[in-house]
Every structure is written in C-alpha cells, then in structure tokens.
Amino acid sequence: AQSVSQHNHHVILSEAASLELGCNYSYGGTVNLFWYVQYPGQHLQLLLKYFSGDPLVKGIKGFEAEFIKSKFSFNLRKPSVQWSDTAEYFCAVNPLSGGYNKLIFGAGTRLAVHP
Amino acid sequence: EAGVTQFPSHSVIEKGQTVTLRCDPISGHDNLYWYRRVMGKEIKFLLHFVKESKQDESGMPNNRFLAERTGGTYSTLKVQPAELEDSGVYFCASSRGSSERIQYFGAGTRLSVL
Numbered sequence: 001a002q003s004v005s006q007h008n009h010h011v012i013l014s015e016a017a018s019l020e021l022g023c024n025y026s027y028g029g030t031v032n033l034f035w036y037v038q039y040p041g042q043h044l045q046l047l048l049k050y051f052s053g054d055p056l057v058k059g060i061k062g063f064e065a066e067f068i069k070s071k072f073s074f075n076l077r078k079p080s081v082q083w084s085d086t087a088e089y090f091c092a093v094n095p096l097s098g099g100y101n102k103l104i105f106g107a108g109t110r111l112a113v114h115p
Numbered sequence: 116e117a118g119v120t121q122f123p124s125h126s127v128i129e130k131g132q133t134v135t136l137r138c139d140p141i142s143g144h145d146n147l148y149w150y151r152r153v154m155g156k157e158i159k160f161l162l163h164f165v166k167e168s169k170q171d172e173s174g175m176p177n178n179r180f181l182a183e184r185t186g187g188t189y190s191t192l193k194v195q196p197a198e199l200e201d202s203g204v205y206f207c208a209s210s211r212g213s214s215e216r217i218q219y220f221g222a223g224t225r226l227s228v229l
Contacts, residue, residue, distance in 0.1 A: 036220070043223070046217060051216065102160040103148075106157055
C-alpha cells in the first residue's frame with residue numbers, strides 16, 4: 001500500500017537552529033509532493049510543492065525541500081528557525097495514477113521552537 | 116476570496132447519535148475532498164467529489180458515513196450512528212479543476228464521540 005513516513009513526530013529547537021524534517025514515501029510511479037503546515041488554531045496551509053523540474057523547491061517563509069527520486073524522499077529544510085515556525089508539518093504525496101487526486105499524508109511532525 | 120469553510124468547528128455527541136458536518140469549498144472549485152485525522156495519526160483520505168459526482172470514495176470507512184454534494188456546491192458528511200472510533204478531526208479541501216493539483220484546506224471539524 002502507498003504510504004508516507006515522517007521520521008520525527010516531535011522536534012524541539014531553539015531559535016536560529018537549522019531544521020530538517022524527513023519524509024519518505026512508498027510509490028514507484030510519478031508523484032506530486034507537498035509540505036503543508038498547520039499553525040496553532042489555523043487551517044492547513046501549503047508550504048511548498050514539487051511537480052516537476054528542479055528538485056530543489058523553495059516555499060514560503062524561507063522553507064525549502066529537496067526531492068531525491070532515488071531515495072523516495074522529500075525532506076523539508078530551513079536554515080534558521082523562528083519562534084513563529086512552531087506548528088505541525090505534514091508531508092503529502094499525490095500518486096499520479098488512475099486519474100485520482102487524493103493526497104496521502106504522513107503522520108505529521110510537531111515542531112516547537114523556543115526563544 | 117473566501118477560503119474553505121467548515122461547520123461546526125467542534126461537535127460533541129454521544130455514541131449512537133447522528134452528526135452532520137458541512138463544508139463550503141472555495142467558489143468555483145469543482146473538486147471537493149474529505150479527509151479525517153484520528154488521534155494524532157496521519158490524515159487519511161475519505162472521498163473526492165467532482166462537482167456533484169463521487170469520483171473516488173475508496174476511503175470511506177463504512178456505510179455509517181454518507182457524503183453528499185447536491186448541486187455541486189457545498190458538501191455534507193453525515194455519520195449515523197456515530198461510534199467512539201469516529202472521533203477525530205474531519206478536514207475538507209477543494210481544488211479548481213482536473214488539472215489543478217493544489218488542494219486548499221479548511222480548518223477542520225473536531226468531532227468527539229462520547
């Protein structure tokens with residue numbers, strides 16, 4: 001079955017620390033990849049996406065992610081986190097087969113950034 | 116432009132009761148999706164509407180769940196009768212057309228079945 005694995009469920013960092021959140025998926029075909037973020041009390045927001053082309057994609061708020069096809073990975077990075085980055089982060093995959101458009105999510109990573 | 120709105124934001128019901136969740140997609144979005152997150156686990160797909168038609172309902176857990184999208188605008192998700200394991204956060208998302216791969220999410224409805 002298709003699945004998405006996020007390696008860390010909880011991450012605690014101090015401000016200005018670097019962040020990398022792991023995401024691996026199990027699907028051999030072509031995929032679209034997403035990172036969504038949910039800030040406390042808010043809706044899920046798109047952070048960045050990969051459809052094709054340059055495997056290094058940049059999103060909002062200084063986040064970036066790198067698609068490594070050979071490793072089935074789409075890790076999220078930020079060189080210097082801020083207190084306002086405290087949120088839950090979700091990796092999601094859209095397998096491009098069968099004409100369906102459902103997203104398969106990982107379990108999420110809760111990030112807490114301390115000032 | 117208004118985003119995806121869901122109502123209610125929180126619902127507390129007793130086992131055996133009926134609950135109806137509502138989702139209003141972004142205006143003009145033909146695609147509407149329902150997802151569910153149970154107890155901090157992954158967000159799981161329930162079903163996908165294209166206008167008023169069910170494109171994919173492979174994620175619906177059982178026949179106690181009924182989703183409708185009459186007229187191709189807002190959608191409702193009814194749970195009848197509710198069971199304890201139905202507790203969780205129900206998310207709705209919408210996207211524009213068949214080639215639009217970005218889904219925009221609502222804030223979710225937190226359902227607590229006691």
